[in-house]
Amino acid sequence: MAKYAFFLGCIAPLRYPGIEKSTREVCKALDIELVDLKDASCCPAPGVIRSFNKKTWLAAAARNLALAEKEGLEIVTICNGCYGSLFDAAHELAHDADLLAEVNVILGEIGMKYNGTTKVHHFADVLYKEVGVEKIKEKVTKPLDYPVAAFYGCHFLKPSNIKNIDDPEDPKILDELIEATGAKSMPRKQKVLCCGAGGGLKAAFGDVAKKFTQTNLENITASGAKYIIDVCPFCHLQFDGTQKELGYAIPVLHLSQLLGLAMGMDEKELALSTHITPVQL
Amino acid sequence: MVTPNPDFAKEIAEAGGEEVKMCFQCGTCTAGCPSGRQTSYRVRKLMRMAQLGMKEEIVSSEELWQCSTCYTCVERCPRQVPVVDIVVSLRNIAVAEGHMYDAHKKTAENLASVGHAVTVSDKISALREELGLPAVPPTVLANDAAMSDFSKLLKATGFDKIVE
Numbered sequence: 001m002a003k004y005a006f007f008l009g010c011i012a013p014l015r016y017p018g019i020e021k022s023t024r025e026v027c028k029a030l031d032i033e034l035v036d037l038k039d040a041s042c043c044p045a046p047g048v049i050r051s052f053n054k055k056t057w058l059a060a061a062a063r064n065l066a067l068a069e070k071e072g073l074e075i076v077t078i079c080n081g082c083y084g085s086l087f088d089a090a091h092e093l094a095h096d097a098d099l100l101a102e103v104n105v106i107l108g109e110i111g112m113k114y115n116g117t118t119k120v121h122h123f124a125d126v127l128y129k130e131v132g133v134e135k136i137k138e139k140v141t142k143p144l145d146y147p148v149a150a151f152y153g154c155h156f157l158k159p160s161n162i163k164n165i166d167d168p169e170d171p172k173i174l175d176e177l178i179e180a181t182g183a184k185s186m187p188r189k190q191k192v193l194c195c196g197a198g199g200g201l202k203a204a205f206g207d208v209a210k211k212f213t214q215t216n217l218e219n220i221t222a223s224g225a226k227y228i229i230d231v232c233p234f235c236h237l238q239f240d241g242t243q244k245e246l247g248y249a250i251p252v253l254h255l256s257q258l259l260g261l262a263m264g265m266d267e268k269e270l271a272l273s274t275h276i277t278p279v280q281l
Numbered sequence: 282m283v284t285p286n287p288d289f290a291k292e293i294a295e296a297g298g299e300e301v302k303m304c305f306q307c308g309t310c311t312a313g314c315p316s317g318r319q320t321s322y323r324v325r326k327l328m329r330m331a332q333l334g335m336k337e338e339i340v341s342s343e344e345l346w347q348c349s350t351c352y353t354c355v356e357r358c359p360r361q362v363p364v365v366d367i368v369v370s371l372r373n374i375a376v377a378e379g380h381m382y383d384a385h386k387k388t389a390e391n392l393a394s395v396g397h398a399v400t401v402s403d404k405i406s407a408l409r410e411e412l413g414l415p416a417v418p419p420t421v422l423a424n425d426a427a428m429s430d431f432s433k434l435l436k437a438t439g440f441d442k443i444v445e
Contacts, residue, residue: 041421049389051346060431109433271412
């Protein structure tokens with residue numbers, strides 16, 4: 001049985017606990033053991049916190065990585081932001097001994113040390129590469145007959161030169177995972193356009209962020225998709241929280257929630273009724 | 282008239298953006314930038330301003346904060362300039378000089394007070410319990426000693442100065 005340290009992050013546990021719950025249930029069904037990464041903090045956010053102080057960002061990320069290293073576990077995240085920060089920080093620290101030494105001086109002040117060994121994975125990548133589409137198909141008890149939009153977000157695949165997960169301009173893996181549930185992933189224009197929330201844009205320039213979202217919603221509507229399937233609680237929040245104002249009502253599901261539905265999980269356990277954009281199945 | 286300031290290149294390099302010198306101004310970044318569709322943010326211009334050392338203009342500009350860090354420019358750059366890393370370095374310099382939006386300060390304050398980018402609410406705790414999850418996630422939120430360590434770490438890296 002595959003075993004990972006489960007890194008919760010902020011938006012999933014504190015805004016969309018249904019995403020956390022469905023991830024736990026889906027992993028159980030797919031024989032993936034999730035061990036809570038106790039005492040972890042914010043990743044910290046790659047757009048905002050890293051923009052404020054890179055030293056803080058790296059040291060706090062290293063603390064999270066060190067917690068997993070101590071448990072002897074690789075990390076899995078359900079958020080592109082957490083994935084972006086933890087993967088990038090792990091990559092930098094694994095390739096720069098001086099930087100690692102510098103970070104360890106800071107970690108030393110709280111009695112911790114990081115040896116630079118923790119590997120970081122995105123939930124969707126684990127499902128695709130470790131579990132495989134075929135095994136997911138076997139677990140589907142309630143095939144879904146929906147036309148949907150696969151929304152990759154940015155930090156899941158990019159920068160692709162260090163992540164090497166899929167083609168960043170024309171990715172396929174989320175489409176394949178979605179189609180394992182019976183749903184149909186609809187082709188659309190600008191498939192990899194940012195949701196608009198990242199980099200501190202949502203907080204400081206919310207109207208600009210919404211223009212990104214609006215363009216995505218126009219393209220998604222034109223494609224005939226009836227649901228948006230994301231792999232990031234922050235993209236999820238951006239789509240779920242802005243549609244009413246933008247005049248759209250396309251339900252938004254995290255990949256874990258879509259898989260949960262297809263595996264027969266109770267809708268209540270997925271907490272779909274707590275989404276801002278109503279989800280009527 | 283712009284007077285180039287070579288010292289700024291050193292400052293950018295120290296903040297982790299040394300590769301800005303590799304940019305040869307082709308504009309592929311600006312052509313693909315989704316923020317540039319909606320705003321006056323021009324990636325190529327920012328890279329050139331950084332090369333020329335136009336520090337004051339950069340650190341006080343709105344455009345510096347209009348990048349969503351989507352990495353489209355990084356993926357397409359023919360010189361493999363790590364544009365997002367450079368934007369982050371320039372933002373670090375701006376913040377160190379006191380240029381920060383109130384909304385960003387709020388996020389920084391959340392990190393300092395609870396170790397997360399957003400705070401916990403009674404409504405969410407109740408929903409978590411309904412779902413069979415612990416009311417508070419098993420993070421620094423659930424362990425005072427871990428939160429105290431986290432606070433020390435923020436202080437050791439100078440983050441407390443940002444949220445003062």
